[in-house]
Amino acid sequence: MSRITPFASPLLLGFDAMEKTLERISKASDGYPPYNIERIAADSGAPERLRITLAVAGFSEEELDVSTEESQLVIRGRQVEQGERDYLYRGIAARQFQRTFVLADGMQVLGAGLKNGLLSVDLIRPEPARMVKKINISVSQ
Numbered sequence: 748m749s750r751i752t753p754f755a756s757p758l759l760l761g762f763d764a765m766e767k768t769l770e771r772i773s774k775a776s777d778g779y780p781p782y783n784i785e786r787i788a789a790d791s792g793a794p795e796r797l798r799i800t801l802a803v804a805g806f807s808e809e810e811l812d813v814s815t816e817e818s819q820l821v822i823r824g825r826q827v828e829q830g831e832r833d834y835l836y837r838g839i840a841a842r843q844f845q846r847t848f849v850l851a852d853g854m855q856v857l858g859a860g861l862k863n864g865l866l867s868v869d870l871i872r873p874e875p876a877r878m879v880k881k882i883n884i885s886v887s888q
Contacts, residue, residue, distance in 0.1 A: 779842075779844055780801050780802050780803055780824070780844055780846065781801070781802050782799060782800060782801045782802070782846065783798075783799070783800045784797060784798070784799050784800075785797070785798050785800070787869075794871050794872070794873060794874065795871070795872075796857065796869050796870065796871050797869070797870045797871075797872075798867055798868070798869050798870075799820075799822075799848065799867070799868045799870070800865050800866065800867045800868075801822060801846065801865070801866045801868075802864065802865060803824055803861070803864060803865070803866045804864035805826065805839065805864070806824045806826060806861075806864075806866075808861055810824055810825055810826055810827070811823070811824050811861065811866060812824075812825075813856075813859045813866075813868055815850070815856060818849060818850050818851075818852070819847050819848065819849055819850060820847070820848040820849075820850055820856060820868065820870070821845065821846075821847050822844075822845070822846045822847075822848075822866070822868070823843070823844065823845045823846075824843060824844045824845075825843040826841040826842065826843065827841070828841055850870070851872065853872050853873060853875055854870055854871070854872050855870065855871055855872070855873065856868060856869070856870055857869040857870065857871055
């Protein structure tokens with residue numbers, strides 16, 4: 748039995764990479780750390796923004812890394828053990844994570860901020876310039 752994909756139409760050309768990205772995303776979701784994505788309305792000439800907020804309680808600024816790699820926003824957290832401690836009970840593990848978000852063409856990261864255990868990353872998509880290109884038709888004789 749063959750699998751039907753959303754990009755199987757012969758009218759959709761060059762979407763192979765997007766299909767592979769969707770497959771990879773569907774396989775890689777462990778749920779940690781939890782996150783929100785919100786839309787922030789445009790105001791006074793500023794474009795509409797998206798804000799990704801991750802719950803990263805216990806992580807310091809030095810233990811977090813926010814970067815873009817190709818067309819992906821990658822957020823990593825790595826906590827280091829702070830020496831020998833004598834725990835009576837340990838319910839909070841020092842754990843590392845990597846959360847990846849695929850960015851559409853033109854998306855830009857404005858910045859990131861850490862406040863009260865929440866890491867917020869703001870993104871915008873500037874309005875693309877509308878382009879119309881005339882293709883000349885050559886006639887062979």
